[in-house]
Amino acid sequence: MATETEAAGAAEHAAGAAGHAAQSVGMPQLDISTFPNQIFWLLVTLVVIWLIVSRVIIPRIGGILDDRAGRIAADIAAAEALKEKAVEAEKAYTAALAEARSQAAAIVAKAREEIRADLDKATAMADAEIAARTAESEKRIAEIRASAMASVTEVATETTVAILGALGVSADAKGVAAAVAARIRG
Amino acid sequence: MELVAATALGKYIGAGLACTGMGGAAVGVGHVVGNFILGALRNPSAAAGQTATMFIGIAFAEALGIFSFLVALLLMFAV
């Protein structure tokens, strides 16, 4: 304030000394005859700019910035939700995979079990059959052997009887058979 | 006549002398900024928050130089 009044006084002084020449020679800033004009237009300008600022700029740019901040927040939230979803989907996928794997393992085990059972059954059946056939074969062999033995004894007896007959000896059939049997056994 | 000449002489000498005050303002501003940078290099994390303070300091230091400039102008044009 002090310097302003001082300056105004100085300007008046200069204006008084040099008349209107002060405007062209001195500092135009100190020419107080222009002050009302400048102050008036300054106030007009400030009011106009203030109206623009408060009516347009602040609502608009504030709105734009808020809008952007809101949208960014919403986008981040949406991304978060999507990420959550993706994690969940992955979890579900993993779970399904694990279940499928265990199911597959179970199926494999079951199949193996079944196959083994079948195989065992077949093996058992085959074994039984083989055993039966073997037994039968053995029986037949024994039969054949027995019948062959019987035939041999009979043939030997008959042959002996015939030989004895040819030799002119009448032999007792019972005695011959006993002798043959003893011979065969012995 | 001599008085007028003496006044003119005094005006110009005074204006020239007043301009030396600007050197002081230059030293002051340099001091402020230099110390700010020294501090900022030691603690860079705190520097960003203090830039406004630095500008306020510069403004105060510079205002005094502007006063001396104003005195010079007043002597030259208004006295």
Next chain:
Amino acid sequence: MAEGTEAEGLVFHPMDQFVVKPLFGGDTIAWHTPTNVTLWMAVAVVCVILLFVVGTGRRAVVPGRVQSVAELGYSFIRKMVEDVAGHDGLKYFPYVLTLFLFIVFSNFLGLIPGAFTTTSHIAVTAVMALLVFVSVTVIGFVKNGAGFLSLFWISAAPLPLRPVLALIEIISYFVRPVSHSIRLAGNMMAGHAVIKVFAAFAPLILFSSLGFLVTPLAILAIVAMYALEMLVCFIQAYVFSILTCVYLRDALHPHH
């Protein structure tokens, strides 16, 4: 010899650019006369409208270039107000933004060759500084009542020192509008006057052989000063608004 031609040929009128002239002829400047002050303030208003109203007309969520600049300026000042004056200072953000926009556009428009710098006039800056001073004082007393006076009574200092400090604080408080206004006007005036002085040296090449040395130097100096002025224009607008915020903070929270 060179000096003689210099005195004849070179014209030094560094202050002529600040003369307030009626826009449509005539000699008298009444309070309502449209002058070059009116013209350049109107241009500043038009620039504000172009940048902030037309530039943001699309309200794009992804901003274009002009809208980015507008948003940048808006958030820059808003953040400054919030940082310096505190959260309750945001109520006064429109006023600070108004001052900042007016000063920054006036400063930069003044850099156009031939333009008139409205902020280089004490009358203009003093009115703005007084507006800030008066409103800050009123806000201080309305918000804090007599407690606002504790701004001058520094309770952290030893008791015998306090009256002295109070005197100093009161003086510095009343010097605020002076330094606040003269800083801006002086910076603008000084820079433009210096450019004008260098510009007066530039045509020396037309009159003297010394000009072959001086003219390029003068033109280089003009370019350098112009670059510096670009910086100063912004910094002074910033400083004016940040000091407004500092005063606001003192008014809202006077207790140190």
